[in-house]
Amino acid sequence: MVAGEASGDLLAGLLLEGLKSRWPGLQAGGIGGPQMARHGFQAWWPHDKLAVRGYVEVLRHYREIVAIREQLKARLLQQRPDVFIGVDAPDFNLDLEAALKAQGIKTVHFVCPSIWAWRAERVEKIRRSVDHVLCIFPFEPALLAQHGIAATYVGHPLANVIPMHPDKAAARKQLGLHEQDEVVAILPGSRASEIQYLAQRFFEAAALVKLARPAIKFVVPAMPALKLRIEQAARAAGVLADLQIVEGQSHAVLAACDATLIASGTATLEAALFKRPMVIAYNMNWLSWQIMRRKKLQPWVGLPNILCNGSVVPELLQDDARPKALADAVLQWLDAKTSAPEKIAAVEQRFTALHAELQRDTSRLASDAIQKILEG
Structure with missing residues (x-):
């Protein structure tokens, strides 16, 4: 294998x-x-x-x-x-x-x-x-x-591993979070190149979200081999003290969060199976991006949007993945919890149907x- x-x-x-x-x-x-x-x-x-x-x-x-x-x-x-x-x-x-x-x-x-x-x-x-x-x-x-x-x-094997109805309270308890906390999961990728191109953008976006909502909690699951690089990117963005960085535990983090800022890839499908609103982003070497975009056949790159055949969650790619744009998109999900709960419910419904199809x-x-x- x-x-x-x-x-x-x-x-x-x-x-x-x-x-x-x-x-x-x-x-x-x-x-x-x-x-x-x-x-x-x-x-x-x-x-x-x-x-x-x-x-x-x-x-x-x-x-x-x-x-x-x-x-x-x-x-x-x-x-x-x-x-x-x-x-x-x-x-x-x-x-x-x-x-x-x-x-x-x-x-x-x-x-x-x-x-x-x-x-x-x-x-x-x-x-x-x-x-x-x-x-x-x-x-x-x-x-x-x-x-x-x-x-x-x-x-999809993950559809059998991830529960149809995730236990947010238990996940928060596991991570030392309170039920009333507002929590954003930040997942900048599982490759060194993704950390290089995405992590600081994500953390600069987190700093802007923190300005708008001072009580917000950020949790970052990190592979042990990439933890130091993640900490360096967070320090450069000035938010290291505001982050809870945990080794592994990405499923607990996704179960615990209210929304996630997440790198395009398999993790976005995991977030969908946890029924979480998300902002999908990606940035890579300019030449690689130019080559890849010419070979793209779908209007989306995120698996949740591709599998649902629609723009269910926002995607901010390459030059669009700017910290302010990322922060604004995350804040829209957080605001929707009170101003437009039906928007959150619609996403959860789409992702529940997707989960059943993949199980x-x-x-x-x-x-x-x-x-x-x-x-x-």
Whole structure:
């Protein structure tokens, strides 16, 4: 298995749990993180080696990433596993899967590359590289079938982990917050490059929100490896003393908050499953942005908006992700609690329906599909 970042590690860990239930003697190794290690996964390289997003950013790490892939490919061709499962990370995994499939090793890709959002041309590489795709969104298998790619909708594992009705009071107690507190969660990303481009903007926005609402509480979940960088960005923005930075606990933070300022990515779907109003933002290297925007097929980049097929929550991208604009968007959600509660209720209703649509017995459906591939 290969999972290339924190979100992939989380999904792969949930998948491994189901696979181990069906095959207790299963042995798994490759590239992964702590969630996979909890289920006995042997990480030959840590997952954060692949946690790079953006064309220019990837170029800086290109030699190291390609060297890892070549070493991994050689090891897998020698050991010949029963099946290789690439978890997301399509830029790394699809080329590896193509080489393994050409040598007769069964290949499964978990999380369909978002060809419905951007880079539609990638569908040819998927067909060449994988025996089966495990899809986390319901419309994807039919789309892949049009191109002759076998796929199974298995639901989104997070929809089974996150409760349909989150316990805000319990989460606040866990974090030492009071029920009457007004709480904003700040999630500037899980990659070093995201912290570089987003964290200070987010914290400068927090400073402006604090001016408007002095009693506000800010909570920031941080991966241990990125905590120092987050603290440095908060200090530069002058708000370090106003933040509660916690290691991990992103689900508790999302359950506890009234609204969240959040980097585009898997975390936005987690926020939607917690039924929280959010402001989605992203900023990256200018050249990477110019390349990516030309390949975009949807009017949105945030998963909640894409999956709900509408502008349910605001998105502020690249030059629009200015601290004042971010702060104003957050304040609009906070004001709506009293001035327009129906707006909050409408968002919660949309996200509850989305949650129900994504809730499936993912472990069983995925292991059923993998068993058929092995038998086939």
